Amino acid sequence: MAVPHLQAVGVQEMSVTSSIWKVVFSLIFVIAFIPACLWLMKRFQFAQMKLGQSDINIVNVQSLGAKEKLMLIEVEGERLLIGVTSHSISHLRSFPIKANSFASMMEQVDRESSRDNKSNGDTV
Structure with missing residues (x-):
């Protein structure tokens, strides 16, 4: 058993x-x-x-804060500098595609804005 x-x-x-x-x-x-x-x-x-x-390419992004940034995008042979916030997108400037770099573009914008301010009689 x-x-x-x-x-x-x-x-x-x-x-x-x-x-x-x-x-x-x-x-x-x-x-x-x-x-x-x-x-x-x-x-x-x-x-x-x-x-x-897509025909839209993001070339560079520079953060300016928590929800703000500058974006350099390329669309149909042209580069656009846009400002992006949580509520809006603003076109700031257009550049030809042959421009060298984001830094050189920003320097060019700086020079032009300081030249515009001087011609208007404003001081920076």
């Missing part, structure tokens, strides 16, 4: 052990599946961006 009881205990131990292994393998699968899904999503988003390329 003891032998069937021992066999039943052995079967129970095997089923518990196999259940633990099933849980471990399932957990490993889920942990590996999440990064794989994230990688696929990123790859598809990159492909969508390439297919739906």
Whole structure:
């Protein structure tokens, strides 16, 4: 009578052990599946961006505060300097595409504004 009881205990131990292994393998699968899904999503988003390329390119962004920034964007062969706040977008200036850099453009604007102020009789 003891032998069937021992066999039943052995079967129970095997089923518990196999259940633990099933849980471990399932957990490993889920942990590996999440990064794989994230990688696929990123790859598809990159492909969508390439297919739906925009004619508007952001060349440079300069933050001026928490919600204010200057943006230099390129649209149809022209560069535009715009001011962006949480409530509005303002066109500040247009530049030809051949301009060298954001810093040189800002210096040019500075020179022109100081020249305008001097011609109006204002002092800076």
